[in-house]
Amino acid sequence: MIGDYILEIAYLIASVLYIFGLKMMSDPKTAKNGNLWAAAGMFIAIVATITLYTYDIKNDAGEIIEKGVHLGNKLWIGGGIAIGTILGYMMAKKVQMTDMPQMVSLFNGMGGACAAIIGLIEFPHYAHNPDSSFLILLTIYAGVVIGSTSFAGSMIAFLKLNGNLNKDIRLPFYNVMNTGLIIAAVGLTICLAGGHIGTESVDIWVYILLGLSLAYGVLFVLPIGGADMPVVISLLNSFTGMAAAFGGFLYGNMAMLTGGILVGSAGTILTVVMCNAMNRSLSAVIFGAFGTGGVAAAAVGDGKQKSYKQTSPSDLAVLLNYSSKVIIVPGYGLAVAQAQHVVHELESILTSRGVEVKYAIHPVAGRMPGHMNVLLAESNVEYDKLVEMEDINPEFSTCDVVLVLGANDVVNPAAKEDPSSPIYGMPILNVEDAKHTVINKRSMNVGYAGIDNDLFYRDKSSMLFGDAKKVLAELVSELKAL
C-alpha cells in the first residue's frame, strides 16, 4: 500500500521535473540543465514504475482474485531497457551534427511505435469484455491510430531528410486519398469503440485500422517538401505526445499523462510558431500547397533562358579582403558539405583584417529552426555574431558583400515580388540590398522547395559553383596569400 503512495509521489516529482526542464530549455543559459532535469524526471518515473507499480488480477467475471501484484517479467523489462539504452546512446553519440533533424525524427517514430504497440497488446483485454466503456476503447484505439501514424510519418520524414527519398512523391489525387484515409480510420475507430463490430472479428478490424493509420502516415508526409519539413517533424512530435497521453489515460498514470500532454501542447505551439516564421498556415503545409504551384513556377523559370555571372575563389578573396562589412548567409548546403569549421576560419581571417563579419540566420534555414545556430556553434562561432532575420535585414543595404552558402529558398526574392510563387509571403533575407551578392551552390539546380530563384540572375549577383567546404577552403588559402 505504502508503495502506491510513493509511486504516485514519484510521478508527481517526475512531472514537476519535466515542466521545469522544459521551461529551462527555453533559455540558452539554463537549457543544458533543463535537459538534465527532464532526464532525471524520466529516470525517476521509470525506476518507480518497475519497482513500485502494482495491479489487481481479476477473473473473467471481473472479480478481484489477487490484489497488489507487482509487475512480472522483470528480466524481459530489464533486458529491453538495457538494449534500448545502448542503442539510443550509440545512435545519439554517433550522429553528425548535420544529421540531427533526421535523428530527432527517428526517435520520435520509435516513441510513436511504442504507443501503438501498447494499444495492440491491450485491446484484446478490453475489446472482448462487454463491460468496457466506449471511451476506454476509444482511448486504446486512438493510441494505436495516432502512434502508428506518427511512426510511419516519422520514418518517411527520416528517409527524406537522410536523402534516401529525395523526390516529393505526389500520387494522383493524394489529397482525396489522404482525406479518405482519415475518414476511414476515424469511422472505423468509432465503430470499434462503439462495439458495432462483433467480438469475433474485432482483431482483424483492429489490424486493418493499424494498416490504414500506417498508410495515412506515409501518404501524409510523402508529398510534403521544401521548408515545410521542420513543421512536419514538430507536428509528428506533438502527435506522439498525444499518443503517450492516451496511454496515461488508460492506466491512470500521471507521469505519462502530464508528459504526453505537455509535449502535445508545446509541440503544437512550436509548430504554429514555425509556421508563423514562414508565414504559412498549418493547413497549407498539411494539404501540400507547395505542390502544383511550385511545379508551375519552375516550369516558367525554365522557359526563359536567363544568364548569370560566375566568379572564382581568387576574385572573391580580393573582393572580400577590401570590403568593410560582409554578411554570411548559411543554408542547408553548408550543413551537407560540413563546412561549418572552414566558414569560421574564413570569418576569423576577415575579422583579423578589419572586416566586420556577421551571420544572417533565417528562422527556417537548414532543415529545422535553429539548425544553423547549432551547426555554427559547433565550430565555435561567437553567439552574438549570429543575427536573426528581423535584426539583420536593415543591415544588408550597408553591407559590401553577402556570401550565400548553400541557402536558396530563404533568399528568393519571389517570396516578396511574385504573388504566383508558392513561397510568396514567406519572410526572406533581403540579400539583394547589398552591393554584391555571391551565391555558392553546387549547381544551378532548384532548392528544396523546387522553385527557381531569380536572385541568381540579378546584376549584382554572381555565382560561385562547387561544394561549400572545398570552395571555402580555396577561398581561405587565397585570402592567406593576399
Next chain:
Amino acid sequence: MEIVIEFIGDFLQFIGGRCLECKDAGGNIEMVYIVILSIILGIQVIESVPTVLHTPLMSGANAIHGVVVVGAIIVMGKADPDNYVALILGFLAVVLGTVNVVGGFVVTDRMLDMFKKKPAKKD
C-alpha cells in the same frame, strides 16, 4: 439518437466519474484538470522561446514523450509469461521507448553543449 445519448452519458461518466482502469476510486475530473492545466503550461513554456532554441527544444520535448515507455513497462509486466506474442511485442515496445528516451536526451545534450560555452566566452 440513442447512440448520441449513450455517448453523452459515457462522456459525463468519463469526466466526472471513476478512472478508466482503477485500483482505487479516483475521479477522472482530476485528470481533466491535469490535462487542461498541462495544455496551458505547455503553451506558456514554449511561447517566448528564441528561434535559436527551437531545434534543441523540439528534441527535448521528443525525449519527454518517451515517457510512453512507462506504459510499455506496465504492459510487459502484466503480460502472461506464456503469451509470447504479448511478450515479444511488449519487449519491442520497451526497447523502442527506451531508445526514444535515452537517444532523445543524449542528442539534446549534445546540441546544448554547443550553446553552453558561448556566454562564458563573451566575458
